[in-house]
Amino acid sequence: MPKISNKGKQMPASPIRKLTPYADRAKQQGKKVYHLNIGQPDIETPEAMINAIKNIDFKVWAYTQSEGNLSYRKKLVEYYNKAGYNISIEDIFVTTGASEAIVIALQTCMDDGDEVIIPEPFYANYNAFAWMSNVTIKPVLSSIETGFALPAISEFEKQITDKTKAIFICNPNNPTGYLYSYEELTELKKLCLKYDLYLFADEAYREFCYDDNKFYSPMHLDGLDENVLIFDSVSKRYSACGARLGCFITKNRKVIETALKFAQARLSPGMVAQIAAEAAVDTPPSYFERVNVEYTERRNMLVESLNKMEGVFCPNPGGAFYVVARFPVDDSEKFCQWMLEEFSYDNQTVMMAPAAGFYSTPGAGRDEIRLAYVLNKEDLANAMICLEKALLEYPGRKVKGESLKAKA
Amino acid sequence: MPKISNKGKQMPASPIRKLTPYADRAKQQGKKVYHLNIGQPDIETPEAMINAIKNIDFKVWAYTQSEGNLSYRKKLVEYYNKAGYNISIEDIFVTTGASEAIVIALQTCMDDGDEVIIPEPFYANYNAFAWMSNVTIKPVLSSIETGFALPAISEFEKQITDKTKAIFICNPNNPTGYLYSYEELTELKKLCLKYDLYLFADEAYREFCYDDNKFYSPMHLDGLDENVLIFDSVSKRYSACGARLGCFITKNRKVIETALKFAQARLSPGMVAQIAAEAAVDTPPSYFERVNVEYTERRNMLVESLNKMEGVFCPNPGGAFYVVARFPVDDSEKFCQWMLEEFSYDNQTVMMAPAAGFYSTPGAGRDEIRLAYVLNKEDLANAMICLEKALLEYPGRKVKGESLKAKA
Missing domain, CATH: 3.90.1150.10 (Aspartate Aminotransferase, domain 1)
Incomplete structure (x- = not known):
């Protein structure tokens, strides 16, 4: 056998x-x-999204562009620019969940044996994505005593080797629920610039911040355009986990051009999901x-x-x-x-x-x-x-x- | 940068x-x-499939099981058993297109540097999937003069090394349209048993055979259960490329248990697509x-x-x-x-x-x-x-x- x-x-x-x-x-x-x-x-799930599914109007359930429907990408740009991301249509493509965006990012930015530093505990499937991509995760321990705040930057520095290519955060965090502050993101920015590292941020929970806490993204930081990659998903935002729809955002042209080759290989994200998610962007506050x-x-x-x-x-x-x-x-x-x-x-x-x-x-x-x-x-x-x-x-x-x- | x-x-x-x-x-x-x-x-796309989308009846667009909806998998088993595959529900899981099934198969069965033999020309994205999985493709040239029939088995044997883990065919073939005969599949069976190789078959075009030619699958061959992996898709069968839905079939228990870990990491295939594809199984002849x-x-x-x-x-x-x-x-x-x-x-x-x-x-x-x-x-x-x-x-x-x- x-x-x-x-x-x-x-x-x-x-x-x-x-x-x-x-x-x-x-x-x-x-x-x-x-x-x-x-x-x-x-x-x-928002009614507009469910209705968009019920009201589909096509005779052939076709592939979309590998980077996603143009009209959906335009809506996404609107959505993120309302949140201050200042992106254009070339900076974003649609993925099959945030999961796919993460695998593509790992392979676009890292070779076999390269290392990514992640504060732990972290979303368990990162282990699987790294394993599939021959990338090594170097964890930096965050503590329940501090509510899982960002560990000291010195702890990150201890893990940096010449194989380190990126820092990876999930914000707000799965599994801890911790919401990183503007100051913490600024510290990560300095670290990434100092060591020429990518900063990956999984923002699948971006809409869920409580007690008047404001959400900040690495996209809000100046001077970090070439370093930041954002992974997002409609799964949690619209309670639409079964749509399997996410996106990949970066202003780094080389990264997105390379990442698109991976997107092309799997042809396209789902068409009905994109139609529904496009309608969902207008979900009222x-x-x-x-x-x-x-x-x-x-x-x-x-x-x-x-x-x-x-x-x-x-x-x-x-x-x-x-x-x-x-x-x-x-x-x-x-x-x-x-x-x-x-x-x-x-x-x-x-x-x-x-x-x-x-x-x-x-x-x-x-x-x-x-x-x-x-x-x-x-x-x-x-x-x-x-x-x-x-x-x-x-x-x-x-x-x-x-x-x-x-x-x- | x-x-x-x-x-x-x-x-x-x-x-x-x-x-x-x-x-x-x-x-x-x-x-x-x-x-x-x-x-x-x-x-x-068949009307039943389009109508199933329009008639969805849920309030939460949720994840399905990682292996796909149980009811859809049951229908798939029916579909394949009508075609003589003789499979049970444990032998199949649902994927995001055949593409995902192929990547999972490569990683489940092959380590870095392992080799898969494919008659060329072959579907171009196999190159991408192999590259992503650190697997090497060894091509065996088929000829336009013979209509791209299966190359001589001796040509396959020339490519076999201790790193060879699988033979991979696409049947009916993309890009050539060639339909492999029962005799050709039997030759491949002997080869795979002789060298203890997997036989991968991408059957996305299985419904499209002309001139009263009958379609044969490696699933129709006796004594090859532990070797055969089938990748399929609803994309072409129901003209539903935008559904992004496929499946992975094997009677090899170890392979499917391992493959499911990859399926779990990406959570689930799309829910609406599965509902629609379940309805599509009853598409009349x-x-x-x-x-x-x-x-x-x-x-x-x-x-x-x-x-x-x-x-x-x-x-x-x-x-x-x-x-x-x-x-x-x-x-x-x-x-x-x-x-x-x-x-x-x-x-x-x-x-x-x-x-x-x-x-x-x-x-x-x-x-x-x-x-x-x-x-x-x-x-x-x-x-x-x-x-x-x-x-x-x-x-x-x-x-x-x-x-x-x-x-x-």
């Missing part, structure tokens, strides 16, 4: 989806499972205001509930719809699996994403868990009750650093 | 799309351009009969017209909707560019794909061109008149191996 490649064998599995078989089994047993493990919001009020209330409730549980610590993040909290457990992966396999309260349980999968430093984040507040407040409240009960019952529970089990 | 990677610099540009700027300029000058360069059919009659007529007309032109030779292929023809020109790339830049007849011209981009052997196919018969017969007839006139006017014309220009 022909062999699997080492590349395939060692390809990292998604930590967000890998507990799915246990969740499926729990459901087969009749348990209700609250899904806080995945960034699939329950928020309704009131939609986002309503959604942000909803997410803020959920976050407040989640953070408050978590911090009330004995031994749990959860920072209060400024954006996205995730928190990473610390739990008094021996191993959060075991705990999450146990909740699906062994535990139920009132025939209910909760699925969450163990944080270790978001770290690349071995052993880091073993007592942390990512929770996505993508359910309505009632479900979220029930999930929190479940979680609190589970923590009291869990055999691997530790309080004040000590395991009850070990004591017994 | 940070540098572009060598990987990016050397990424091959699409030969199918690279003349686009010249075509755009020709159109700006008011010329009508007949597009025979790209496999974008003018055939209408009469649709394909009608379409195949239309394509047969176009092919007959194209092949006849081409062979009537002085110095042109065009085999009569059994499937797909392409031909590769030999032209009496110095360099088909120059000729194709000249037709867009310099030539017009009755203010019309033709865009075609120079065949050199479909070869990886340097210098091969320089007098060949791929033409896609994706236009209605009237347009096709006009395009043929244009082409005939152009050949007479072209300064780099050669007849009987001699350039008129050189004579002058």
Whole structure:
């Protein structure tokens, strides 16, 4: 029998989806499972977007241009320029989700063995994209104690070698929800200019900033045009994850010309999704205001509930719809699996994403868990009750650093 | 300024799309351009598929499972089992076009520097997918004289090294339209078993076989389950290129489990496209009969017209909707560019794909061109008149191996 490649064998599995078989089994047993493990919001997709799908008017479902429909790209330029990005149509092309934009960026800017520095915890699939591209991720540890703020620039500098080609941030951050400040971005700018590095920013959560915090992008910084690459997606913005539509933005001409060769090879992004997303650009600010009020209330409730549980610590993040909290457990992966396999309260349980999968430093984040507040407040409240009960019952529970089990 | 990677610099540009700027300029000058360069059919997408889009009924445009909607996969299993593939639901997952399936297969089965043998000419983007995956393509030359039939197995054997991991065919073939026979597939089977190789088959054109030729797949061969990987797409089958939906099929459990890790990393294929493609599976045979009659007529007309032109030779292929023809020109790339830049007849011209981009052997196919018969017969007839006139006017014309220009 022909062999699997080492590349395939060692390809990292998604930590967000890998507990799915246990969740499926729990459901087969009749348990209700609250899904806080995945960034699939329950928020309704804007009506204009749904209607655009229903009102399609074509007889041939054709390829679009590899860089995306011209009319959609024009609308995107409008959208980003309202946000102060100051881009033109040549600076942007449409991708199949932000995922594709990231893979293209890695291959456009980096050769085999080159390095990208990413504050950890980071979105787990970056590991997969880097692995597919033969790029090495050098993590810089951010700390739950500071709410996962940008680590000191000196920590980044320690990781820089002649193979370092880029710094990569996700802002607002998945998994931590941390929103980078203008000052933090300015520090990254100085670093990138000093060492001639690209600055990659995944901005899939850009519309979700709370408590009157303003969103800043590296695109707002002067003198960094040749260094900045932005990856975005309509998945979260319009609660349209199933559209699989993102984009790639840079003012660096050579980068975009090279990246377009990768875009051409896969022919084009989806046509109906582009028609719908073009309509979505006119979504009124009131939609986002309503959604942000909803997410803020959920976050407040989640953070408050978590911090009330004995031994749990959860920072209060400024954006996205995730928190990473610390739990008094021996191993959060075991705990999450146990909740699906062994535990139920009132025939209910909760699925969450163990944080270790978001770290690349071995052993880091073993007592942390990512929770996505993508359910309505009632479900979220029930999930929190479940979680609190589970923590009291869990055999691997530790309080004040000590395991009850070990004591017994 | 940070540098572009060598990987990016050397990424091959699409030969199918690279003349686009010249075509755009020709159109700006008011010329009508007949597009025979790209496999974008003018055939209408089945009504059931269009209606499925219009009748979507959801409020949240959500991710689907990474392997695709269960209900769609069930329908696909039905479709392939009607064709005698004898697969079950675990043997198939949904991809973003056949392109994604191919990249995943290359990375699942091959490590850096491993080799795949492909009869050339082959679909140009295979070069790009192999380049992205650090895989080397070893071409085996097929000949226009035999209508691009499978080269002798001894030619394949000459290319086999310890790095060879797979043989890769496209059937019916893009760019040549050649339809492999049962006997040819059986020869490939013996070869793959002898050397323990994967057999990859891109079957995007499987529904388009003419003159009562029957389509055979490696899936129809006994004893090859662990070796065969199939890549397919709804793009051509339902004239739905813009759906960006394909699939990956294999009975090799290890391969599919590994491949799914790549599928998970990019989260999911498009949701609306899957709903539409599920409806499309029930497209009645009469649709394909009608379409195949239309394509047969176009092919007959194209092949006849081409062979009537002085110095042109065009085999009569059994499937797909392409031909590769030999032209009496110095360099088909120059000729194709000249037709867009310099030539017009009755203010019309033709865009075609120079065949050199479909070869990886340097210098091969320089007098060949791929033409896609994706236009209605009237347009096709006009395009043929244009082409005939152009050949007479072209300064780099050669007849009987001699350039008129050189004579002058």
